[in-house]
Amino acid sequence: DAKTTQPPSMDCAEGRAANLPCNHSTISGNEYVYWYRQIHSQGPQYIIHGLKNNETNEMASLIITEDRKSSTLILPHATLRDTAVYYCIVRVPQRGDQKLVFGQGTRLTINP
């Protein structure tokens, strides 16, 4: 699986959009980009994933650059409950391989 690089920490004001970057310059053609978050020692929570196209769900949007070497997770209207560690993971989804490699992630703090 390709290596990812994320900033260790970010701050965002409540109500504003939080944009979390992830660099994955060695990503291969069949690797997906996944985002999870972990709120204060709870179990990780899936947010979104994508391959090439931008994706949106009820939680967030995922913007993947055309060359797929980087991506941005967007929380459109951040709330205090979005304070968490956010993990960007790149992997090939395949049967028999469940390993999710969680790096250090980005600690996002939403300020009132």
Added chain:
Amino acid sequence: NAGVTQTPKFQVLKTGQSMTLQCAQDMNHEYMSWYRQDPGMGLRLIHYSVGAGITDQGEVPNGYNVSRSTTEDFPLRLLSAAPSQTSVYFCASSSNPGRGTEAFFGQGTRLTVV
């Protein structure tokens, strides 16, 4: 819908004791796995299962055993607890990671070995 349920939530063991961490899911997921998370670190895969009767080792399997007799349950056994196994343990399940589906995690078991 309960999702992934882990018991107990907290446990203190003495060195050399054995115990079983329970994990159950009610989503009929084929795939289940166990991770451990140490302070300031990401999660590391201990063991995983691709279906009832099938298990395999992950990144850090030593000192742990697993079995999968049913689709719903995936217990993790500590054979002889050591202080190095003090950690937070998370169980996860997913329907078919081959199709890019997400993993669902339990709330964790916080284990201290003294």
